Amino acid sequence: MSKIQAIRVDDRLIELLPQGVDRLGKLFEIDSVSLLLGTNGSGKTRMLLSLANAVGSSQDDSVQFYFQGTPNGNYEPCAPYNKNLCAIYYSALPYKRKFVRKPGIINASPSTKPYTDSRRIEQLGEVAKVLDVDTRLIGIFGYSRTVFRAVLIPALKSSREILSSELKYIIFDLNSLVSDLDSAELNDYKILDGKRESILKRLEGLLEQEIDIRIGETDRCLFLSALEYMYSKGKLYDEKSAAYAFLVHVNLIRAPSDRSSFKKLESIVDGTKVVLDNYAYKADFDWSQRTHRFQIDGISQSEIVRQHETPIKIEWSNLSSGLQALVEQFSLIDEAIGKAAAQGRFSILLLIDEGDAYLHLDWQRRYFSMLNKFLGGLKRKHNLHSLQLIMATHSPLLAADIPGELVTSLDSNSSINSFAAPLEEVIAGAFGSNSLGEFAAGKINEIYKRARAGNTTGEDRNVVEVIGDVAIKSALRRSFQG
Structure with a gap:
């Protein structure tokens, strides 16, 4: 044709x-x-x-x-x-x-509808190859500060009996943070935020240490990854009950716990172990880190991995969000x-x-x-x-x-x-417009008119100093000089 x-x-x-x-x-x-x-x-x-x-x-x-x-x-x-x-x-x-x-x-x-099927993963790989992107199919799992701040720390704060004295003291510091600040500090949100972040980071580090002592680095990573996975699924799981049950399991709190919630958490951990035992080299993992990656050999293997309920995400390496959108x-x-x-x-x-x-x-x-x-x-x-x-x-x-x-x-x-x-x-x-945003162009024109009239303010001069275009900045500076 x-x-x-x-x-x-x-x-x-x-x-x-x-x-x-x-x-x-x-x-x-x-x-x-x-x-x-x-x-x-x-x-x-x-x-x-x-x-x-x-x-x-x-x-x-x-x-x-x-x-x-x-x-x-x-x-x-x-x-x-x-x-x-x-x-x-x-x-x-x-x-x-x-x-x-x-x-x-x-x-x-x-x-x-989200594309999660194996054919879509395969297509992404084919397109990335055509675009000369060096990529491999990988499995990723791990946890972030989210599991501490959204799951474990709230559970500790509401617990009546914390068995670690050091954890108990830090939780006390967090709960009494505002009451211990003087009036000047209360009025400066940066001071308050800095102290709060310092306490939360101490809590994260101490929780990791205490969990490592009780169940080891590997299980610490697997359980915390599973807890964050449950949290990410929203109403599908009761991650709060699972968090209480986990803290009881590692002997950090004493409280009644929901055995069924812990069983669900444990089943996700066990599924992850099965996948890693069969398709990864666990000796290559640095379990002191929070995030772990391993290579998956082909689409068929990825489909087998997906049959297990785990926090493992399957994706192509070296694909930024922009490149992912293009692919x-x-x-x-x-x-x-x-x-x-x-x-x-x-x-x-x-x-x-x-x-x-x-x-x-x-x-x-x-x-x-x-x-x-x-x-x-x-x-x-x-x-x-x-x-x-x-x-x-x-x-x-x-x-x-x-x-x-x-x-x-x-x-x-x-x-x-x-x-x-x-x-x-x-x-x-x-x-049909210039390359400046309308708001920025309007502000520049206002400052220029005031400069011509000799009515510029200190704020005008400060605004000029944050202008990114060197030519515009220089022209306005000259206008200030009359």
């Missing part, structure tokens, strides 16, 4: 392959890349959904596709457009969009293109709605470079005839990666020289 040259959507003509673009050579790994720019409310999402729905519509005069070198000149006037074409829509945004289910349309957006997104797109190819649809129009949303600025900067490389691999992997991409964004970082003739601004009819342009120029040209 011929590549899409342009698409008319309402009052906009989006040129995927504008005349003269060949002079730039093969910029991308896929057949075409187009960008829709616009502020929130400019209609980016509506336009992408119109494009997707038009692919499967029998007739939709609001959308017209034009193809390269077709028998009817350069366009095909009637939809549906060939059974080889598939529109794939992906959005990283959380709220639901109206999406009509039709042949030739696939919604690749994440569902509300998840790319794996969903891969899955959708695979479905299209299985239906015999080898010409793909991929529509990505703010795929860079919620990413850290550095990941936004790298987003298109990684996406371009990944999509090139998918085109080869699935033997596609064509793969054409239309992205919608309000990110100036993404806009700076795309030549202006491939950019459609929904907020302006003027052309944009976005490719490799300074970020300030991209923002001003594509979004």
